[in-house]
Amino acid sequence: xxxxxxxxxxxxxxxxxxxxxxxxxxxxxxxxxxxxxxxxxxxxxxxxxxxxxxxxxxxxxxxxxxxxxxxxxxxxxxxxxxxxxxxxxxxxxxxxxxxxxxxxxxxxxxxxxxxxxxxxxxxxxxxxxxxxxxxxxxxxxxxxxxxxxxxxxxxxxxxxxxxxxxxxxxxxxxxxxxxxxxxxxxxxxxxxxxxxxxxxxxxxxxxxxxxxxxxxxxxxxxxxxxxxxxxxxxxxxxxxxxxxxxxxxxxxxxxxxxxxxxxxxxxxxxxxxxxxxxxxxxxxxxxxxxxxxxxxxxxxxxxxxxxxxxxxxxxx
Numbered sequence: 001x002x003x004x005x006x007x008x009x010x011x012x013x014x015x016x017x018x019x020x021x022x023x024x025x026x027x028x029x030x031x032x033x034x035x036x037x038x039x040x041x042x043x044x045x046x047x048x049x050x051x052x053x054x055x056x057x058x059x060x061x062x063x064x065x066x067x068x069x070x071x072x073x074x075x076x077x078x079x080x081x082x083x084x085x086x087x088x089x090x091x092x093x094x095x096x097x098x099x100x101x102x103x104x105x106x107x108x109x110x111x112x113x114x115x116x117x118x119x120x121x122x123x124x125x126x127x128x129x130x131x132x133x134x135x136x137x138x139x140x141x142x143x144x145x146x147x148x149x150x151x152x153x154x155x156x157x158x159x160x161x162x163x164x165x166x167x168x169x170x171x172x173x174x175x176x177x178x179x180x181x182x183x184x185x186x187x188x189x190x191x192x193x194x195x196x197x198x199x200x201x202x203x204x205x206x207x208x209x210x211x212x213x214x215x216x217x218x219x220x221x222x223x224x225x226x227x228x229x230x231x232x233x234x235x236x237x238x239x240x241x242x243x244x245x246x247x248x249x250x251x252x253x254x255x256x257x258x259x260x261x262x263x264x265x266x267x268x269x270x271x272x273x274x275x276x277x278x279x280x281x282x283x284x285x286x287x288x289x290x291x292x293x294x295x296x297x298x299x300x301x302x303x304x305x306x307x308x309x310x311x312x313x314x315x316x
Contacts, residue, residue, distance in 0.1 A: 052245060052304045053297065054118065065308055072301035076294045083291040084146070085154045090283045092276060097147035098264060099273035100288060104142065105257040107292035108299075112250030124251065125241040134233055134248075135255035140226035143260065144219045151216025155199060160220045162195035167228030168315045175232040178312075191316070231311035238307045245303045249296065 049058045050065070052072070057065045088094055116122055148157060165188040172178040237243060264270040277284040305314035 050245075050304050050307055051119065052300050053115075057304060057308070062308075065304075069301045069305045069308070073298055073305070076298035076301070080291060080294040080298055081154065083287055083294065084149065087284065087287045087291060088149045090280060093280075093284065094150035096269075096273040096276060097150055098143050098260060098269060099277070100284075101139070101143040101146050102257065102260045102264060103285070103288045104146075104292045104295065105139075105253045105260060107289060108249055108253040108296050109257055111293070111296045112246050112253060115246040116244075116250055119244065119246060124243075124247060126237045126243040126247065126251070127241075128251075130233070130237050131251040131255055134230060134237070134252040135259060137226045137230040137233065138252055139256045139259050141223045141230060144223035144226070148216050148219035148223065152220065156216075157220055159196050159199050160217075160224060162199065163192050164224055164227055164315055165192055165312070167224055168231055168312055171228040171232040172312055175229065176236055188316075227315075231306060231315060234303065235306045235311040238303070245300050245307075248303055249299060 049056055051057070052069070055068075057068060060068065087100060088097075093100075145157070152160075169180055169185070169188055173180070234248065238248065261270075264273070302314055
């Protein structure tokens, strides 16, 4: 569709650009969306600059890129895991795992929008349909993972997550058409079993299944299935369209926020969670802010790993 003459007004400076007024001093928060005639398109296939939290990794060698990304993942997700369990240790919070995910998605969307304003290229390169699918999978993996902590302790959740390599490999075969040899498959199986054995060997860590039914096991298993798909879909989309980390986070988590908000509203789960958290703002919203901040930093390094090295190596 061609632009009409009305677009000559000051508020429509570029085709397909949505400008949101930020302050009265004519500053704007802009999110640029390509028009239909500008294909969000599969013609961009190269992996150009990879920027993580303002740091351009492309100028480093591959081993250095790998070391930086892995260091970021370990540092931020150790803090993330600690804060996640700390929030669920608040008396009475366990039924509100989905509300925590809603708050987390809200913070991620804000952080992604802020980071997007700091980079020059604000175009959305990845199609909206892809983001809707990624958002659905992200809601599934994070919501189910958070909710499972109401039934499993954190070490037990870690034992299940040790098996993530295997579903990711299966997802790579079906989604991206990848092929793995017997050495790759054997290595993944050995690593998964080794990690489980290592976790169980710690005599101070007792897996807690809290069996009023296998609900926790089902929740974490479904989270792993969603996880297996999401990494491969993200890898394929980012390499095909060369989308940035901040773009991926902003659109997938903001759409996911709408999904969860709709779900909580329909199931009447929003009001009790808001009431509870308003009585304990520091232990809930305060911890959730730090939890989301470290998670955002962590996911930025994970997406960089996926973009440069692929989903399987990132999960490993």
